[in-house]
Amino acid sequence: AVGRSTAQEVQRLALEMAALAEHLNPDSAGKPAAAASDDAAATDNAAASDDAVGRPADAGARRSPGASPRRRPVRVGRGLREGTTAATRALLETPGLVMWVDGYNVTMALWGDLALPAQREALVRSLSGVATACGTHIRVVFDGDTGGAPAVTAPLRVRVTFTEAGVEADDDIIDEVAATDPSIPVAVMSADRRVRDGVSACGANLLSPNDLRDLLSGARPSGAGS
Template sequence: MPPPADLESVGLESVDPGPAEVRADEPETAEVRADEPEPGSGSDELSSDEPVDREPEPTLPEPVRQRIVSLAAAALPTLPGDELPAPLRRVAKFAPNRRARLGGAPIATQLAADPLFRQRVASRVLAEAGELGSAVVSGGSPAAADPVEVAALAYLSRPAGWRALVEDAGAAVRAEVDSAVVAELVREAEQRATRSEHDRAVAKVEADKLRDEVARLREELGQLREETRVLGRSLRETQARERRAAELLATEKGRASRAAADHEAELRRVRARLAEAEATAGAVRQTAKEARSVDDARLWLLLETIGRAAVGLRRELALDPADRLPADYVADAFAERPATANSARALDADDPVRLDELLALPRAHLVVDGYNVTKRGFGDMSLEQQRKRLITGLGGIAAQTGAEVTVVFDGAERMHGLPPAPRGVRVLFSRKGETADDLIRRLVRAEPPGRPIVVVSSDREVADGVRRHGAYPLGADSLLRRLARS
């Protein structure tokens, strides 16, 4: 018997043998050892009716090779253990779905190298094939049979003319492959034709769009040409008007030059008259200064007379010095401690210089609408902080000017434990059912006629009311600026 041939030389290539290592929990996938003895590879003799084939193994198509390995793998468990080659004894224990995949290489090797093993496998495969196996053994091939199946059975049983059956199967497989390639080429050609037809339709639509666009552009071009002609006529008319305007401008420039010369002459005459008027005004001012000096002397003499008359009247009436002021009586009669804020309608801000001038008058009395001022100047503080800041600032004004200062707040019923007011500052709170505006009006009415009273409030009603009683109303901004300056 000839020695075993190489896989590639006999035409059976390995079919993904995969890992041949046997796991502990999978005894059927044990590794096939090549060093074990092969009892059936050389000791058994071939049957007397099988001729010895000395020709080299043919090159098998891949589908035929895979079908041969599958048939042999399925027949392994049906063979007795002593009839199996040593490399295939553990392969026979593999699971059916893994036997051909993991043991494909040793199965193909034994089929090519061991004719006796191949004969034993062929006998069982032919028995299972039935009529198809009988037909293959007799050297025939049914027309409806699968050429791959016929070639696999012929390779295993090797009847007369089996090589021709294998070659016919290879030709059939190649024909199927060529047919599939041709079908794929036809399909691709049909797809290209479909795409070409689609592209042609798209191109036709695009061409129609372009023709429409060209027609529209031609129409727009005609309109633009007409507009250009109209604009050209307008431009020529505009240029003609510009020339006429330039001529008129030159004429008007000449007239303006003559008018400027006339105005210059008139200006010189006016300046001469102004110089004469200034000289006359200087003489008038000198005369007025002298007349004012005489008036001042007369006024001083009148005030001196009035002062001495007042001293004599005070001595005649024997009046004791007053330890209380009119506002104190108003406080006793109409005010309590303490207050809430009152909304006010803002007036225009006054100049703080006006406040200084009024406080400089003799025995001036400053009355302040407290929350009206604090809400306008320090509205982001709490009411207690607003009162404290305003009263502290008014204390500074009272110390600087010597004026009597009274600040009035709303809401005495919710005020408790106020800190002492600075010297010269009187702090009043309206009682329940009364507002600070009413208390301010009472304070103004209580003062004697002729005394300078300054009321600081941006409430228009308060300002109008105290003005009717002879007081000087000022906006809250005047006091806020005066406090900021201090």
């Protein structure tokens, strides 16, 4: 409003000057008025520009409408070296963290000499101790067993699922991590490159079967076995 009032005042003064100039010099008739009109228009444009600066809509335009938040990997405590047992434990103690475990990928690395049912039992028993010690919510995914895999008994903090026939645990884990609320910290235990690349793109922390082995041997939780 101030900018427009100023423009009107400038235009009024310009018209008065034009009338005076025409009276003194008839050849200059219309020239000051035209210049003043241009000045007034420029002032109007400047005022309109000033009015637009700082509007909420303008600020919103600088953001990316519809952009969804992205999960970022958890940063463990200062002074802890990634890959150490202390760093693994600190990660698993992160409040609200959910760890997905690539079932047979881990069991084959740690208990590959056992039959599949025994591998599953060993993994769930070990993870149960980790869940109790660290307060971690753990989700174990095994590839579907067309022969009808027996149910695996696990505590509430360790949930075990089998994929449907023809669906790999790799795909299930990647899809589940991608669908998890970005505000929830996630870790994935697998040595499979495809799984690690897929969940890393979703901001998950990465663990390997060796991290579980070191965790169990370094400070074996109650009830864990190998």
